[in-house]
Amino acid sequence: MSRSERLFDLLHALRRHRRPVSGRVLAEEIGVSLRTLYRDIASLQAMGASIEGEPGVGYVLKPGFLLPPLMFSPEEIEALVLGSRWVADRADDRLSGAARSALARIGAVLPDDLRETFEGSALLVGPGTPAPSVAVDPALLRRAIRTERKLALCYRDGTGAASERIVWPFALAFFDSVRILLGWCELRQGFRHFRTDRIAAADLLGTRYPRRRQALLKDWRRAEGITDPAD
Amino acid sequence: MSRSERLFDLLHALRRHRRPVSGRVLAEEIGVSLRTLYRDIASLQAMGASIEGEPGVGYVLKPGFLLPPLMFSPEEIEALVLGSRWVADRADDRLSGAARSALARIGAVLPDDLRETFEGSALLVGPGTPAPSVAVDPALLRRAIRTERKLALCYRDGTGAASERIVWPFALAFFDSVRILLGWCELRQGFRHFRTDRIAAADLLGTRYPRRRQALLKDWRRAEGITDPAD
DNA sequence: TTGATGCTGCCGGAATCTGGCAGGAGCACC
DNA sequence: GGTGCTCCTGCCAGATTCCGGCAGCATCAA
Numbered sequence A, B: 001m002s003r004s005e006r007l008f009d010l011l012h013a014l015r016r017h018r019r020p021v022s023g024r025v026l027a028e029e030i031g032v033s034l035r036t037l038y039r040d041i042a043s044l045q046a047m048g049a050s051i052e053g054e055p056g057v058g059y060v061l062k063p064g065f066l067l068p069p070l071m072f073s074p075e076e077i078e079a080l081v082l083g084s085r086w087v088a089d090r091a092d093d094r095l096s097g098a099a100r101s102a103l104a105r106i107g108a109v110l111p112d113d114l115r116e117t118f119e120g121s122a123l124l125v126g127p128g129t130p131a132p133s134v135a136v137d138p139a140l141l142r143r144a145i146r147t148e149r150k151l152a153l154c155y156r157d158g159t160g161a162a163s164e165r166i167v168w169p170f171a172l173a174f175f176d177s178v179r180i181l182l183g184w185c186e187l188r189q190g191f192r193h194f195r196t197d198r199i200a201a202a203d204l205l206g207t208r209y210p211r212r213r214q215a216l217l218k219d220w221r222r223a224e225g226i227t228d229p230a231d
Numbered sequence C: 001t002t003g004a005t006g007c008t009g010c011c012g013g014a015a016t017c018t019g020g021c022a023g024g025a026g027c028a029c030c
Numbered sequence D: 001g002g003t004g005c006t007c008c009t010g011c012c013a014g015a016t017t018c019c020g021g022c023a024g025c026a027t028c029a030a
Helices: A003-016 A023-030 A034-046 A074-090 A093-108 A112-119 A138-147 A213-224 B003-016 B023-030 B034-046 B074-090 B093-108 B112-119 B138-147 B213-224
Strands: A051-054 A058-061 A123-125 A149-156 A162-174 A179-185 A190-195 A199-208 B051-054 B058-061 B123-125 B149-156 B162-174 B179-185 B190-195 B199-208
Touching: A003 A023, A003 A034, A003 A058, A003 B003, A003 B034, A003 B093, A023 A034, A023 A058, A034 A051, A034 B003, A074 A093, A074 A112, A074 A123, A074 B074, A074 B093, A093 A112, A093 A138, A093 B074, A138 A149, A138 A162, A138 A199, A138 B074, A162 A190, A162 A213, A179 A213, A190 A213, B003 B023, B003 B034, B003 B058, B023 B034, B023 B058, B034 B051, B074 B093, B074 B112, B074 B123, B093 B112, B093 B138, B138 B149, B138 B162, B138 B199, B162 B190, B162 B213, B179 B213, B190 B213
Parallel strands: A123 B162, A162 B123
Antiparallel strands: A051 A058, A149 A162, A149 A199, A162 A179, A179 A190, B051 B058, B149 B162, B149 B199, B162 B179, B179 B190
16 A cells, blocks of 8 residues: 555544544554654644644544545445434434435435445345334434433333433433433432333423533443443 | 645645646646656546546546535434444444444534534444354355355254355345345245354355346345335 | 647656664653 | 653664656547
């Protein structure tokens, strides 16, 4: 692989990892010695890429470099189509429609050869176990999360006992057959999860909750011992 | 100026002119001999750039090498991120890497406000039932499908009985816990499906099968009474 | 035909690239 | 204070690539 080609690759590798990456890892990924990697980074920086390196941490590429990324590879197209099909099949109507329309936008910018891959993708999503019917509009839950606003829930737990509580919703997790709303429960002063099919009613309150949902998610991950998949 | 830097410049110059530009002009603009310019163009083409040169006219950069800025609605972004996360979590290593990589590309061309939605997406994919270990490389199966080539399978069915057969693979279906290869079986002269975890061995044969995989998929859909989701 | 242009092969000298080593410096953690 | 991780730089020698020039062919349009 020529040096120039490698620089494109390096740029993409940096974009792929959003967390700081050590030079050693990058060098291995690209297949080049550490010394050369440092040189390559310096080259990209000289060309105007805002790559920041901190001793003991690694490199991060700040967004906004003049050069747009390269086109998708065929495998990437297949991955996007498959993922969108899964969303289209499994999510609620709004999200499912959004998946289809996002896919259409992507299709519109593909060159002819990739459009063939795109249209003829042979990766299908089998129908899953049908999702239990849900009383509240999932779009409402997502809006609450996105705008970081409190939610008044009327919830029936596994034993059938009903309760009312105020929660700070910060994420929605998709499992094979159920969806689970993650939130901080004001009543219990702790993280709780709620199966969406057991939420009898949800009221979007006007008040925002006092923390950033990213921070809540991070705390929750630590509490549950779940590592961030972005790492 | 180093060669790599020059290639970036050349790309820039090509994007600037939308009309065909002669190699001579480009060479002067960049400050390099004509011979070298031809070599540079060839390098970019080798990297996948669709630069078209017509004798007597000049060069034009067709869209399809660099990903243009894309505009999505926030909900579309969430759908793409969620879908890609699902693929990243559930598919084999290659496809999963492709999902992450495609996502990074999309993230890089989003305007700032959308990038916020993109990075802070709160839709998670729960860990599924762990996929049974698979003896054959799923990438091989996908390649067979993509190139419409026959596959020699060594398969153990549900009862444990082993068989060898030649199939025409035309699709791969992802279920919650298993993946299923769809194919036309030469032995049985009919459509058959194969759980990938029960495929003991698969040989990619050199011969292409005589029908288009789209047509096979359509026939299969009709035979199974499954409507095309694209309708 | 003529001219403009794209494109390729060849060559030898020049420039660059590469990996390894040694060392410095910042930072966090113990 | 020591240890470990990291970024970063200088130096060097051998390998590799790059570069310009030239000569020639192909294609297209006037």
